[in-house]
Amino acid sequence: MRIARSTCVVVAVLMCVLISTVDSGFGPGGRPSVTFAAEAITLQGAGATFPMPLYQRWFSEYNKLHPEVQINYQSLGSGAGVKQFQQSLVNFGASDAAMTDEEMAKVKEGVVLLPMTAGSIVLSYNLPDGPSELKLSREAYAGIFLGKITQWNDPEISKPNPGAKLPDTKITVVSRSDGSGTTFVFTSHMSAISAEWKKRVGAGKAVNFPVGVAGKGNEGVTALIKQTPGAIGYVEYGYAKQTGMPMAELENKSGKFVKYGLETGKNALASVKLPANLRAWITDPPGADAYPIVSYTWLLCYKKYQDPKITETLKSVIRFCLTQGQSYSVELGYIPLPANVVARVTKALNEIS
């Protein structure tokens, strides 16, 4: 009996040891299906290309903290984002132009617009023998894009740049050939500062540019500017920064020449009050040190979701983006949301259920 009992104990101990080693063996790096009790959740999103680098960063950082949540974001463009959102093909959309009241009326679940970050558009140029810094007055850059100013040594350009040697080069205007939120923001600004632009060209995701050539996507425009001496075009700040292209200082509403920077961008955001629906197009910010071409970009969410799990996950993702996520903005070339805007967007999350 005694022997049998001790054998039992030995066997039991051995089994314990065996089980513990097996357990630890499959523990942390082993099979995820064993370690994750929670089931995987996938969120689908589609829309704007402009905030794409930042969104990708956010979603991959969130995924590191919550491995069970997988977020797929397709950067198809703002228009496509709105369309897919209206057809309920995605859990959330994204758009640089927010949504119009007309577009929102078509979504029966209701829409919540959430500004997530802001960015700016710069005028990049290519002047091989030109000055390293260039100031452009409102008349100058409106005239260039309207095709009225055709040479770099035009008096309108040289006036605010005393001492700068501007070459006798033909100006080639580079615009976007595809419809885009970037064009929407730029043309909205141009319509705000120039009555002639508003009348002849107008604002929109794709407009009929009076002069110049057009490239597809920010990268297409960047490539054309870099390859064409005498070129000037509008690109998102992030692209211009990455490719190291020179950017012009622009005259703002209060008549001051402002270079784009984090501070001047923040000033522009601060000078505009967001209305109750969190939708404000900053076509011409009034602040003294505000950079003139700045825009929010929005996430589009439904007011009602079928699956409470999706609702909770989406809210958690957005909260992460509004808090920790804002710290990634600067290095990627975006403007972090002001604290009061973060508070209001967080409050708006309550509308989602």
Next chain:
Amino acid sequence: MTPAKAEIAQDILDSRRHDEQLAVAATQEISRSPSVWEVVGDRIFRRSTLIVAWLTVGLVVWIVVRIGWVATPAVRSYGGAFFIDTTWEANRAHFGILPAIVGTIYSSILGLAIGTVFGLAIAIFLSERFLSSGIDTVLRLFGLSENRLLGKLPDRLEDLLKITVELLAAVPSVVYGLWGIFVVIPYIRPTANWFHAHLGWIPFFGTSLSGPGLLPASIVLSIMVLPTISAISRDELVAVPPRIREAAYGIGATRWEAILAVFIPTAATGIFGAVVLGLGRALGETMALAMLAGNANVISWSVFSPANTLAALLANHFPEADSVEVGALMYAALVLLGITLVVNIIGTVIVQRADARLKGLR
């Protein structure tokens, strides 16, 4: 009869007997009526091929009908003005495609002209053994033409050149576009601007080349149609009957007289077919042109001016288009379809006529 002759006669007799035996065996096999399975299998095969053939036709019709259906509202509201309007303003729902039509045809014809010259030159070079006979001469000079390894060199090099040209067809369109932006445009800009400065009074050089434009687009397009033109033309030149070749040299023609006055006219039908195929590719080419033509709604005689094409217009505007613009884009797609169809029909008719004319020669 010598023994050898007798042996041959015997052989012939033997082989005849053998043939007869085979023939008898064959008739026995064939004379049986087909089994039920053979009949059923035959019918099923025939039916299925018929269905698949009609499905292909149906698919084309379906595509045209679908595009036409979505385009209907735009066709109604824009009608004929669509063809003569020169702006595309999505924000004002104002659409016209005249610059795109002109740009499509201009760039295709220019690209095809360059491509045909070079493609035909390559075809002649490869089919008339210029390369291999040249190398052969060099080898013979060193007494190496009978060498086991080097003797094959001329043929090998010719094959290599042929494959290299055909490989051009495998390069993705977007790579051609990038190459155009970063290599072709900077390379031709000084020459183009010299032409504009000195010969600017000629409408073709009326503007300066700043960046993208018709000429760089056409040059890249010509390289893209090169493999089609050179491969088919070469095959046609090789297929010129030997008796015609021999007759040409026989009446004392020089090599170039034979090529230009005899071989090329004989192969003209096929060469023309190659050019039509190339035109089909040029008209529909999208990505490279969207990157190189400049996407500007401009109509100009100048080959340095930026332009737009129908395919590039579609590619650029589809992703962000709203329903009104989608209708207009479908209308434009219908027009592009119509242009390619007309070009192909004209091409086929010409090829058939030329074929009939040259029938006696083949």
